[in-house]
Amino acid sequence: MIELQGLTKIYGDKTVVDDISLRVDSGEFGVLIGPSGCGKSTTLRMINRLIPATHGRILLGDDDVTQLPVEQLRRRIGYAIQSIGLFPHWSVAENIAVVPGLLKWPKSRIDERVDELMGLFHLDVGELRDKYPHQLSGGQAQRVGVARALAADPEVLLMDEPFGAVDPLTREVLQDELLRVHQHTRKTIVFVTHDMDEALKLASRIALLNTGRLVQYDRPIELLTRPADDFVRSFIGKADLGLKLLSRRWVHQYQQHATLQGSPAASTQAGYTWEVDATGRPTCLHGGRLHAEDRQQHTEVTQEWSATPDMTMKEALSRMVWFRVMVLPVIDGEGRLIGEVTMHGVMGQQPCA
Amino acid sequence: MRVAALKRPTSRDGLLASLSALLVLLVLFMEELAPLFQALFPELGNPVYRRESFLQLTLDHLLLVLVSSLISVSVGVGAGLFVTRRSGREFEPMVSSLAAIGQTFPPAAVLAIVVPLAGFGFVPTIVALTLYGLLPVVQNTIAGLGTVPPAALEAARGIGMTRGQILRRVELPMAMRVIIAGVRVSVIINIGTATIGSTVGAQSLGTPIIAGLVGNNIAYVIQGAVLVGLLAIVSDLIFERLERRFTFGD
């Protein structure tokens, strides 16, 4: 748990961080967002005391951070930054092992931990363990940076625009991995970004800052549906507000019962019907295309236009539009049909909790 | 500490081995070349310098270089470290100009000043060589520490390294290649400059050169100069290898 109480930073006569109070509970994914220069990095760097606060208190669990010896504090807090800052004269394994080394873990435990983390971030141990930073791709280097931050199993992870410098494709992958790691480790994370889509995708709570002040601190869905003021509204952006909303909703919330071809319900309901093979995998959709003739209403099911329960509704909608169907099959891990999501559902229905 | 060993062509290693062998042979068996020098300079009565053995002269020469370089490096790296710490930053211009003065001051002039104070022999030579070799070490220490990426420093602090750990584990290893390059220049310069020690009675490979110049014996000059030159080249190649060991990526 991290709690900021009236946190303030003043440089000369310029108040850069102005009386910020907020709490990121244990296991939460908190995101600090706001326009460039609004004080996000300064706030983050006051938490691990890279910058001394002018006023206010920061609590890490029950401890006031200023009461702890500074190096000891920092070893309890993982820190990952956009420029990564890997040590160029150390191998990947040595970079990841640095904090456990500082904490004097036994060698065997450090080696185990390095392998475990490399596995967690899909870094090929055999190939990359002894490589040097200059031999890594941008995405690999950033993974190593985050792995290093997590190495000593810190209570809290601070991240300052860690994916800001990688290409959009890699960024998506890294975001997915971070979400997975967060679900797996339940670390408390404070993550800085200026990208609303990234914040919406990752955050369990978003703190929106403007000129050093905390404007709104809420769950993403509330930020979208109940913006505190015009600044929040304009920062979220009106143009694709609907899509942003759907990016915080999941297929399982909209999932409906799928009707099988030939079942009793098929004849009585006007909806779509599905053919499945012996293992329960959907093979063909009947109906579901607007303005199509009857013979075109048999659509073969492919992997690309099915949905999984943990997919965002934004992505599901995007697939419906791209493949021009009114419905997607929802499949489980084995590819079996477990339900459907429909365009009507997206439009009409409030999501179940 | 492990460092990246990059594979480079090794023809220079062969060069180093053969030049080292040549140096050792000449130091030990210069005497055997007496017929050669006699043939080249038939007018000379003594074609090979014999007052001291070349082995003794070489060891004396190396001692001068070693002692002065050890002092230059300790003082130079220390000063470079000091002015790159937060507490010493304001002294940087002063230290840089002092070191520059040390090098622009001709060693012969240093000898002229120090001899009346410290007498003849070893000590004034060491003072002159130390001052002369200081600048490249100071400059390269400052420059080398300046090449450490700020992101690595920020990460090192954020991770919880103490200042000493940051210096020992991050800054120095990363600056090492450039610092060694400075030491290399300093040592090479001093191998050449140490010869002037012989003018104030510090025995070195300069002794046969001076004797040759005074006694009009060109063979003595050549014998001293060839050994000094070989010594400088061999040291240079050794330093080059050392620098390569501290190269990480690009």
Ligand SMILES: Nc1ncnc2c1ncn2[C@@H]1O[C@H](COP(=O)(O)OP(=O)(O)O)[C@@H](O)[C@H]1O
């Ligand atoms: N050392 C400093 N002295 C004066 N102003 C600073 C200093 N560091 C940052 N600032 C100012 O504080 C503001 C917030 O900076 P920062 O926290 O880095 O913003 P961001 O939200 O982009 O991360 C900026 O306007 C910046 O110019």
Ligand SMILES: [Mg+2]
């Ligand atoms: Mg910033």
